[in-house]
Amino acid sequence: MADGNGKPKAQMLDELEKGPWPSFVKEIKKAAETSPVCHDLMGQLEVSYEEKRSHWKHGGIVGVLGYGGGVIGRYSDLPDQFPNVAHFHTLRVNHPSGWFYTSDALRTLCDIWERHGSGLTNMHGSTGDIVFLGTKTDELEPTFKELTEAGFDLGGSGSVMRTPSCCVGQARCEWACYDTMAACDDITRTYQDELHRPAFPYKFKFKFSGCPNDCVAAIARADLSIIGTWRDDIQQDDAAVAEYAASGLNIQKDVCNRCPTHCMEWDGKKLTIENKECVRCMHCINVMPKALRPGKEKGAAILIGAKAPILQGALLSSVLIPFVPAEELLDTLKELVSRIWDFWGEYGKNRERIGELIQRVGMANFLDGIGLDPVPEMVGSPRDNPYIYFQGKDGDQGT
Amino acid sequence: MADGNGKPKAQMLDELEKGPWPSFVKEIKKAAETSPVCHDLMGQLEVSYEEKRSHWKHGGIVGVLGYGGGVIGRYSDLPDQFPNVAHFHTLRVNHPSGWFYTSDALRTLCDIWERHGSGLTNMHGSTGDIVFLGTKTDELEPTFKELTEAGFDLGGSGSVMRTPSCCVGQARCEWACYDTMAACDDITRTYQDELHRPAFPYKFKFKFSGCPNDCVAAIARADLSIIGTWRDDIQQDDAAVAEYAASGLNIQKDVCNRCPTHCMEWDGKKLTIENKECVRCMHCINVMPKALRPGKEKGAAILIGAKAPILQGALLSSVLIPFVPAEELLDTLKELVSRIWDFWGEYGKNRERIGELIQRVGMANFLDGIGLDPVPEMVGSPRDNPYIYFQGKDGDQGT
Amino acid sequence: MATAPVKRITDIGPPHYEKFLHPMIKKNYGNWKYHETLAPGVLCHVAESGDRIYTVRAGSPRLLSVATIRLFADLADKYSGGYLRFTSRNNVEFLLEDKGNIEPLKRELAAAGFPVGGTNNAISNIVHTQGWVHCHSSATDASGIVKCVMDALYDRFTHEDLPAKLRIALACCLNMCGAVHCSDIAILGIHRRPPKILHETLRKVCEIPTVIASCPTGAIRSATVNGNPSVEVVEEQCMYCGNCYTVCPAMPLNDPENDGLSIWVGGKVSNARSAPTFSKLAIPFIPNNPPRWPEVVNAVVNIVDVYARNARRFERVGEWIDRIGWPRFFELTGIEFTRYHIDDFKYAGLTFARSAHLRY
Amino acid sequence: MATAPVKRITDIGPPHYEKFLHPMIKKNYGNWKYHETLAPGVLCHVAESGDRIYTVRAGSPRLLSVATIRLFADLADKYSGGYLRFTSRNNVEFLLEDKGNIEPLKRELAAAGFPVGGTNNAISNIVHTQGWVHCHSSATDASGIVKCVMDALYDRFTHEDLPAKLRIALACCLNMCGAVHCSDIAILGIHRRPPKILHETLRKVCEIPTVIASCPTGAIRSATVNGNPSVEVVEEQCMYCGNCYTVCPAMPLNDPENDGLSIWVGGKVSNARSAPTFSKLAIPFIPNNPPRWPEVVNAVVNIVDVYARNARRFERVGEWIDRIGWPRFFELTGIEFTRYHIDDFKYAGLTFARSAHLRY
């Protein structure tokens, strides 16, 4: 794997330097210029490419003092061949809301990681963290020390609240119906303890999207998905609508006909929206951003339960609270979260996500448990099977 | 319950003689004029109305010689009070395809039933049979004898092929894409043995509808649902379309906009159907029967598995064979049925409908079992979960 | 007196339908061109040959005495050459060659108390089941409720003024012989108490493993009662489906105080426009209130009226609700949304509102 | 040399984002009016105040060396006042006050090998995971395939000529860290062999009840192996999900001959038009073929091309397939429909074609 000079001879990986898209192999090689760790990473990866299999062992538990998460332990199963990656742990560093940085902040992170690790990162991990990719056990604490001194902290791993993330929101998007970045930052900060010290049955993710476009995939990837929306009518600028029409947009075909509720009418001159029937899908607004905008009464819908397929199949989040005004969002959310976590803590099985727990005990029982009244917005449709568990002992339950 | 004259005093039931809709109570009273059984039926029913509960006992096994089905045993739990309905069995008489009768045939049936039973019927039962409602055990065989002599036979009950039924089809409907009545009659006749002698894990129902309007509810109520359809283009008469438009039909709104695939265009003069995208839903044809008709290449789709909710929830039938030309329908159907029944006989559990069996073993295994290749028409969409059972032992399965 | 044994006739099947077909139908079989509606309940089918057959459809209580069947036979003789049929929803249809016979037939039917209608966008007859008239399993009566509801909807049968077809069905227990599961409006008899076990009977007539296996929720466990093997029901796990009763007479569910009705909406069978779909829960429970079940009648009439006022042309009940959304359905009908509406059976998760598509 | 213990800093949370916001963003925070696209990868957001901020978005391999991050920092200093951000799909965005800086920045990015694009109806970056670079569980590599696919789709990143957004994601095992389950096109690493049990290790590091409970299909049973308590796997019941491996290192699934990729299509996340929905199986298995995975690249490019040619404006992949139907999708793409496409997991029945809506 290594030629006479100790340089990685990586014929297969070299193939991945070719082509127009930026190459991760080039990145590893760049890092290898200052980090011997990366030589061995290349070497082991080349073996994986040859043998078509991972050469990492199932992770062990490593971390920094007082934290139960934020580090993923990783060991090579070819430590003799590639001693520099015998340990190759990652640190998950909590990113700032919206993934905004100054050049200085980035350089600080680079300097720390060059000193203590491979110099390789993921910007960012799928949950949103800055991922410091690969270091040894005894570098963990020093890295952490420098990070916190620079104002950074670790993100989540294990059975904790995971690093919340959010879309760019009001920082640069005209559609944000609440301040996603403030909410994400506040929740992250409020639940520091839950982020760093595993006390849950399993992981719990928050994602904040400012509108139903859901640019942070909250509905698919977060146990609690906060999605901005509005309650009143779409703001409409008729002159701007006319301009779109004049500039060649086929409003009938590309806007009205694609409206999921067919609640728009275009008579060639005037666009009429039957707002009572609009489901706030964003399509018309997306197509005509200068002419249409979300209403003025802004806020968010809170949905619960998304997750990947293991164990009982993937879940999408579903509506828990149809609308909270923006001003009340954080209070409502915190009140809600504490009840949800209490319920989950009491009834959740080990490695059972909240969405799975709801499926297991039933949504109605879950609502009872957290003290929320059922509303029809929570369901796509009412049950179609007659297998109803009626409650109570008296003669008139269920009426 | 009975006044001095032995006449039923039925105050609650009397209420049901009022109102414009034809009254079943009047029917019972009419029958009571010649049948003492109906007095006691009224009496017991009045008790049920007072006490809000059924007074029938769980049925016992009664029947006619050599048949395992066609009779539902029924006993009163108030036999002392209403001795004439102490036994109150029903006979299910196989109706002629399409529920067509001559007045003479009906009179024959009436005469037989007046002689041997309550003189009350259901025209018809939910499965389609002529239901002779209420007689004693020792009247069963004589009734049967007279029925067969008059050319009638019993229908199904228990774990048999149930009485098949069909829509009026080509007898009076311009849309029938195959001869539903012939198919229903042929299948009924071919499988006499399976109809009369229980040899299945559970019931098995056939229903034949001539087109996707499905006037016999095959897709919801039959284990095998044969639904007529066509393969080529909708037959279109432009002049007649124009007439509909002239007579005030809003073709854009009421036809085009309601087409599920939006494959129709109306420019105010000419209707254009993108037939490749038409799903043969029938809507446009239903609205403009003089202008549009099913294509010329007619046949049927065969769907499998519908049933009511007990045990694991209701099922709708799903596509098994997307299209069989009308000429080949009966041959294909019989070939298919024999393979399905073999598979069901071998793998079906007691009281497991075919639809439930398919759910349990998996559609792909069922297809294997009956020797049918999977085609994409069988699914609403392919699986969305990654839990695939790959087959075989070699390295290339699943490719 | 000993008689020689006559050969017993069996397995002859039903009479062949051809014997019962009107000559004009036989002639034009498979060659119909189009149809028109002349009036509610009166259709005219036109054949390629130019022949026309007129259908007059009358409502029926389904539970018919031989007297009434003979009346129909007489009317058929008088007006339709002796030919008639019944429909898949238990109406009776007279098949007329002579257009002039339509009105006299209608008059005679009216006089005898049989309304003509049920075609197109009228409400047709209610598909239903046995109820207290013949079934042991029933949580309610069938014919009685049907009579009351149809009395109230009589004008909807004789007029075609709804936005689209509206099919009502009734089943008196969860076996759903009325196949109510795909109806625009379904009335379903339900039990709400676990079976009361008759241990003595059970011991004699039921197989314990079969009983245990019959329960979809696994609520039945084996137990020793008075020293004998029997079963017990974990009450919290029972949702009163009655399947144990079906397999074992010693597990009756009847309970006058707790049996009653539920109302379901938005199902359909036809493939027209939208795909066939199940009915969904609208009202979880209405007590039995014979003989006229006013609460059930009001509930159904209310849903029909709200639908009639709000749906667009060619929108079936379910298609209308799809457009306006369930929250508005509950709002418009004034029906309360409860915990029972939220599915908790096997596919529950898929019925939750899994999008931010929201109306306020 | 003994040093006095410094107070260890913990639980400070991430830096507050405000520190990192461009002054113009801070000023107009929450007061943006609309946006325009100036070119692929170049957006202009206009504030109520009239201020304009220009965003230049560049593609990134996500796996970045500190050298490249420093390059980005330098470019930010030069062109965007030192302000930049990353997107939820791992692209980097420079936030420019001066429109004149757009072109020079683009040129420098191009020179450094970072394409500008990914906006609107372009294909943006591929959300992905660790693969052989860092994860023990992976059935394939992540970064390598992403590189190859994006090389082939390069022009689709730099041009906005698709009918709608098209999001691709990759996950290297069924844990789906890449959250591929709701992507227009998902590439998913899969195992196809049951775990090989390392009984010695198992005995030492795993709890047998936990291992047994971890299996969604109940394929794991306790067993005695060489006289010691261990587990066995009923091979026919295993669908290679890897959950047992996650909870117990002694159950590895890696198998070079049988690991590989599957392709899924038609998922989406946004609520625009249609509701969010899962991706569905398109290709059950493609073998691992490093370093360039040509079969995977061709499969993805083929689907993209067929979609691009056939979909209507604003139709996401799933919306397009909904319109044309799955049979035509398989026909147009030339992908074979197999038994594996037919669902057999818990909601299987609901995925069958439960209507007579058929295209021929």
Ligand code: SRM
């Ligand atoms: C690093 C990261 C992938 C990446 O390359 O970006 C990742 C990596 C791992 N994930 Fe993940 N997950 C990562 C985001 C996700 C996401 C996406 C998200 O958060 O939006 C998901 C899907 C959403 C969800 O939570 O359902 C995800 C679903 C899983 C699961 C399945 C969880 C489930 O309930 O279905 C597992 C299995 C587990 O928890 O045991 C898992 C487990 C793992 C482990 C810890 C492997 C294991 O079994 O121990 C991986 C460590 C890899 C390594 O060696 O570094 N990872 N994981 C992501 C975290 C980086 C970050 O902090 O920013």
Ligand code: SRM
């Ligand atoms: C008479 C009839 C109702 C009626 O008033 O029309 C009827 C009556 C009974 N049905 Fe039914 N079913 C009748 C059509 C149906 C239908 C509708 C259909 O066939 O289109 C269904 C729903 C479709 C289906 O098959 O799934 C139906 C689904 C059931 C079930 C549930 C089966 C299931 O798999 O879910 C049961 C329970 C059972 O089989 O043990 C059942 C059981 C019964 C029993 C035998 C009660 C029992 O548990 O033993 C009822 C006898 C009542 C009596 O005393 O007369 N009946 N049953 C219908 C038959 C008349 C005829 O032959 O024409």
Ligand code: SRM
């Ligand atoms: C006579 C009958 C068939 C039979 O063999 O008995 C029949 C006959 C016709 N049906 Fe039907 N349908 C009959 C039960 C059904 C059923 C089954 C049911 O109700 O249980 C359905 C499915 C209902 C559902 O979807 O829940 C049914 C769905 C249709 C449709 C589709 C309507 C829709 O928009 O969904 C049409 C088309 C139309 O009416 O425009 C149709 C149209 C017709 C036409 C116009 C067909 C024709 O050209 O002759 C017939 C006259 C109908 C009318 O009532 O206006 N028929 N039709 C049945 C009469 C039942 C009754 O007495 O009311």
Ligand code: SRM
């Ligand atoms: C920067 C970013 C948010 C962030 O905080 O990082 C973002 C930003 C914008 N999104 Fe997004 N979206 C971003 C990820 C997403 C995601 C999440 C994902 O891809 O994982 C989605 C959901 C995708 C899905 O449905 O699978 C998403 C669905 C949308 C949509 C809905 C598109 C649709 O028709 O389904 C719009 C509206 C549009 O493009 O017309 C949108 C529109 C926008 C607008 C135009 C909003 C605005 O007015 O500023 C932004 C510029 C977008 C562009 O790329 O054309 N954004 N957007 C993300 C850029 C990712 C990238 O680098 O490519």
Ligand code: SF4
């Ligand atoms: S989710 Fe909405 S508010 Fe947030 S960035 Fe996307 S479009 Fe803007």
Ligand code: SF4
């Ligand atoms: S936001 Fe969506 S639902 Fe509302 S009017 Fe626009 S396109 Fe229609």
Ligand code: SF4
């Ligand atoms: S199913 Fe079709 S063919 Fe049969 S009667 Fe109804 S409309 Fe006519």
Ligand code: SF4
């Ligand atoms: S039959 Fe249905 S799908 Fe076909 S064109 Fe007519 S309305 Fe459209």
Ligand code: SF4
């Ligand atoms: S629905 Fe139930 S109660 Fe009614 S007839 Fe059928 S089995 Fe009997």
Ligand code: SF4
């Ligand atoms: S009624 Fe149904 S749920 Fe209750 S015990 Fe009997 S079978 Fe089980």
Ligand code: SF4
């Ligand atoms: S998807 Fe699987 S293999 Fe890939 S990083 Fe996540 S856990 Fe590891």
Ligand code: SF4
């Ligand atoms: S891989 Fe999954 S299905 Fe197979 S034994 Fe392990 S947990 Fe069970």
